[in-house]
Amino acid sequence: MNSLALIFPRSPGSTSGDREWKPFLGHLRVPKGWQVSWQGIPDPPPAGFIPEIGSPSILLFCARSEVDYPFIVRVLDLLGLDRSRRSHKKGRSSSPWVLVYLKTPGINPEPLAPFVDGFLLGEPEKILPPVCVAFPRNREFWTSPAAIVPGLYVPRNYRVEYTPAGVIRGIKPRSPFSQPVPYRCPLPAAWWRRHFPGASGSGAVARGKRAALWPVGSSAKLRRLLGRPPEEEHYLSQVPGLLQRGAENFTLHFFVGLPGEGAEDREGIIRLVKRLRHAVFQFRRPTLFSGLITVNLVSFSPKPFSPLQWEGMFPLSLLQLQMKALVSKLRAIPGVHVVHDLPKWAYLYGILARGDRRAGEFLRALARRGGDWWSALSEVNLNPDFYTVRQRSLEESLPWDHLEGPVPRQKLEDQARAWREQAVRS
Numbered sequence: 001m002n003s004l005a006l007i008f009p010r011s012p013g014s015t016s017g018d019r020e021w022k023p024f025l026g027h028l029r030v031p032k033g034w035q036v037s038w039q040g041i042p043d044p045p046p047a048g049f050i051p052e053i054g055s056p057s058i059l060l061f062c063a064r065s066e067v068d069y070p071f072i073v074r075v076l077d078l079l080g081l082d083r084s085r086r087s088h089k090k091g092r093s094s095s096p097w098v099l100v101y102l103k104t105p106g107i108n109p110e111p112l113a114p115f116v117d118g119f120l121l122g123e124p125e126k127i128l129p130p131v132c133v134a135f136p137r138n139r140e141f142w143t144s145p146a147a148i149v150p151g152l153y154v155p156r157n158y159r160v161e162y163t164p165a166g167v168i169r170g171i172k173p174r175s176p177f178s179q180p181v182p183y184r185c186p187l188p189a190a191w192w193r194r195h196f197p198g199a200s201g202s203g204a205v206a207r208g209k210r211a212a213l214w215p216v217g218s219s220a221k222l223r224r225l226l227g228r229p230p231e232e233e234h235y236l237s238q239v240p241g242l243l244q245r246g247a248e249n250f251t252l253h254f255f256v257g258l259p260g261e262g263a264e265d266r267e268g269i270i271r272l273v274k275r276l277r278h279a280v281f282q283f284r285r286p287t288l289f290s291g292l293i294t295v296n297l298v299s300f301s302p303k304p305f306s307p308l309q310w311e312g313m314f315p316l317s318l319l320q321l322q323m324k325a326l327v328s329k330l331r332a333i334p335g336v337h338v339v340h341d342l343p344k345w346a347y348l349y350g351i352l353a354r355g356d357r358r359a360g361e362f363l364r365a366l367a368r369r370g371g372d373w374w375s376a377l378s379e380v381n382l383n384p385d386f387y388t389v390r391q392r393s394l395e396e397s398l399p400w401d402h403l404e405g406p407v408p409r410q411k412l413e414d415q416a417r418a419w420r421e422q423a424v425r426s
Contacts, residue, residue: 111363126150213276362376
């Protein structure tokens with residue numbers, strides 16, 4: 001009997017992964033006669049751990065973001081299924097097909113491309129059935145016209161060409177039937193709001209006693225460029241209504257390190273937080289406000305399929321200094337709690353978020369080094385700033401250009417050009 005094994009990461013001693021993936025398992029659709037199993041594997045796998053998955057026909061991994069890529073490569077290494085180290089012919093005849101479902105829209109598949117047979121870029125219940133049907137009948141499936149399944153991306157059918165400078169010259173199909181793969185699953189509202197200029201909405205969300213405000217940009221200038229309501233008064237005007245609906249705790253979300261951001265822009269975060277705190281106390285008088293104002297700071301890292309995909313991050317050392325200074329000033333405000341990420345992780349994840357297939361060597365080193373990111377970087381011939389800090393020309397081919405994102409590239413280029421022009425004028 002043919003079988004499909006679903007593999008997902010699980011934190012040691014936790015069952016949260018099981019709860020997260022069980023509903024997904026219930027929605028999987030496979031042809032009659034197929035058996036489906038699932039297993040949560042500790043992330044990172046302990047020393048000496050060997051996954052017991054039996055002999056599945058298809059191995060399906062689920063990635064919530066590029067952060068899960070090292071886990072996938074590590075498990076494949078433990079199973080001896082590193083596709084990049086075996087011939088295609090041998091891999092088709094003696095090994096399971098390896099698929100990865102990208103759960104969050106907009107994930108860059110390219111760093112993981114050398115290790116797997118295919119990616120599911122859409123709804124698995126629609127993509128898996130034709131793949132399962134082909135397994136026992138067509139062992140040449142991946143390089144045949146049968147592999148043209150909407151939402152199924154087969155990396156081996158595309159060849160990446162580089163210039164002497166190391167930038168991508170183009171991504172060419174290896175066969176006449178290869179075509180751009182649609183990557184158009186619905187985008188979560190929060191992802192759209194944070195990555196696409198022109199998003200509409202009041203920028204306020206209330207759930208019970210908690211209220212969230214999404215200025216995103218640190219100043220009116222940056223909020224205007226992002227398509228967010230620019231004026232501070234817009235967010236302050238939300239306070240009375242949120243308090244009347246029972247809100248007691250407020251969270252404000254900001255990016256730090258947006259392209260074109262300066263010290264004066266970051267001072268805008270402090271000013272808005274102080275003004276919001278004052279507005280809350282003013283409305284609550286004579287009742288004492290006992291809630292909490294939380295400021296959530298996220299290091300900006302450009303993502304694929306967004307107008308800022310051509311921009312670079314701030315250099316790591318500079319971003320760390322900016323984050324440290326901003327956190328210190330915010331924590332000096334009474335009644336304000338600050339939550340922030342670590343810029344070093346945004347920088348490291350940015351290698352995978354914007355990397356091409358050459359970043360696969362970094363993933364392989366991560367597997368060898370047991371997840372030690374900095375040690376892995378020192379082992380490979382890869383300049384992380386090339387992927388993270390470097391600003392790219394709008395004419396440059398990007399690693400994911402052969403995938404059709406939810407927004408046409410031309411529209412993204414127009415928005416990116418407008419961003420750069422307005423940022424320079426400002």
